[in-house]
Amino acid sequence: MFHRLVRTPRFIPKLTSKMSTVQNPLPASFLRGGTSKGVFISKDTLPPNRADWAPIFLGIMGSPDAEYGRQLDGMGGGVSSLSKVMVVGPPSPAQRAQGIDAEYTFAQVGITEASVDYSGNCGNLTSMIGVFAVDEGLCPPPAVVGAEGDAGRGTIRLFNTNTQKVIDTTFPVTAAGAPVLDLPETEMAGVPGKASRIVLDFVDPGGARTGRLLPTGSPRDTLTLADGRTASASLVDATNPTVFVDFAELDAFLPLEDYLVGKSAAVAQVSPVLDALRQQAAVRMGLDPAAQAQPKIALLRAPHTTEDAAQGVDIVIHALSMGVLHKAVPMTVGLCLGVASKVEGTIAWNIRNGASAELVRIRHPGGVVDVGAEFGEDGQVKSAKVVRTGRRLMKGVVWH
Template sequence: MAHVPQIKIPATYIRGGTSKGVFFRLDDLPESAQIPGPARDALLLRVIGSPDPYGKQIDGMGGATSSTSKTVILSRSIKPEHDVDYLFGQVSIDTAFVDWSGNCGNLSAAVGSFAISAGLVDSGRIPHNGMAVVRIWQANIGKTIIAHVPITNGEVQETGDFELDGVTFPAAEVQLEFMDPAADEDGEGGSMFPTGNLVDDLVVPGVGTLKATLINAGIPTIFIQAEAIGYTGTELQDAINSDPQALVRFETIRAYGAVRMGLIEHVDEAAKRQHTPKVAFVAPPEAYQSSSGKAVAASDVDLLVRALSMGKLHHAMMGTAAVAIGTAAAVPGTLVNLAAGGGERTAVRFGHPSGTLRVGAEARQVNGEWTVTKAIMSRSARVLMEGWVRVPGDAF
């Protein structure tokens, strides 16, 4: 019996921040996958190796974690004053689903460098030596990201001595500016604080009534207090991910929080919106040992944060959630701000399972409403492999 042969598609496998994913130029995709829809989703699922009932993604490029089950599509921007349009697809591991509802802040660090190398940025905007400023339109959420990409002898500089907790080896530093990261009148949720409150009483059947800060900044995020759910904020992955009851509890909190934020109408819809919102728990500073064995002293951080992504505790911190953390910390009275000691602040260093991360945010109150002009943090990115990815020709 004859079978349809494989096709090959130009692709690049890149680490960005503490994530990695498969990057494509839009024009390189098969014609049917160049537009949103079932063909595109089916192609990306097959590339990554999903759905996989074994949860391993052995027959694809995915790494069987939320941090490594990711795809990116880039094209020259159609948005004025922008260089590149960036579309992110979070691929489910065990179900046939690609979530387009949010951004990946970690892979954002790789967008500028890939765009330059792929010829998507006008050559006149790239110095022979120095820093290239790449203006990125994040198409999932309709926001601008500014990437500062180091250039040496006309090419992207990837190697360097910048160390990022959660990444084993050093690389070149890439500074990211997430401009106006909170939701606006055209975005989901309607405002930075969709309920109008800095702290809400979130009623979660089977769990209880929890104090929660519900924020749309970077990515919709539900912040709760660690102690309210029996944790200290020093937990590593195994403490949460090896506890099925805990994971169900967090997913229930996430679902009811999504309804309260206006992202879905009924909790049953949360299963079709796995990427957003995120749920995180916060605590005041406390000493702990990171997943690498590195000691983190209480004096090293302003607060502790642990966040879940795609139903599991993240091994470090999602970049978009870091934006939410920095933004919430800058607003006096949120649970994040209070865990950091309260008061006004323009930057915060928080402890996560792999170590620490600093993020800055500029927040201000206008006519009684909180807004944030930008959030800033540094990541790194490195091309791991480039060439072609192959998939069966009848897979999409």
């Protein structure tokens, strides 16, 4: 005898009349982009008012999970890189006239707290926005560029509503313009095997949130801790605002080596200090210090191992996301570092000794990545580029 399996809907507080008409489950795709995974949703399936999205996204991800922090009741994975939603739609008529193919909004969903943050962008998942838009018919297939018989390339121009910036994403396509993701073209740290090469080009990335590449006007600022100690920081806003601090300087009075390997006593001592620096920097940048998602903070240090030398590493980075050490590097932070390393006087510039190589090789906990930044003759950053890969994981419906 067969019994019908019924899923009890999860209670969502403060449902509005508009939200009551939203499908449950919602059509969605689950995709990997770079070292992140997330749920991709077409904008036209959501309420028109973004204020109504939060309960839906929290339900999808299984948040808040204050007791266990694993998000087992949803699609989240208990870490910030797996608790993300991308909302994608066609461009407005004005955007289309400017050559935009699709627009998108990134939502960073809290894990233990009922928070949904729209203050920044996700560089990793951005690599799959163009693919999703083409797959879902939200924009026409791209024009194919490439030699006959070879895998052609197509470019989709995106508009990110979080940062009000334009990003070009270029990937292999068939003759009809369909995205091809399984070519053994490139590999990236943190992801096994090879896949198709996806190039992200963040156009005019400076001032993504604050309107200025250097929000304070200085490549290096001094932050003061509660005990009177000071720390140098470079406050840079490119693709996403980031606070870069000097590992060697902080290591003089904090157990950073123990912190990096997760020793609980060191984590308890270091974490509050780093967040205090981040919050103070946020105020200097004109941002909300209470918003954990932006700005992010990252420790920078010079290459220091034989492996660094063998791999030609320029800078070593340990970045935090939502107050926790990231297992790789948020790609927008990596891109911001690529830009910062070419701005004279920043901590990154000093670590590289002002080297002018086109690409900057960054080592993060998951491996090595090359990022590039192009500046105009006027000293303004024109673009920031990085190579990613991605994969379609699932298409169907998701309950909220």
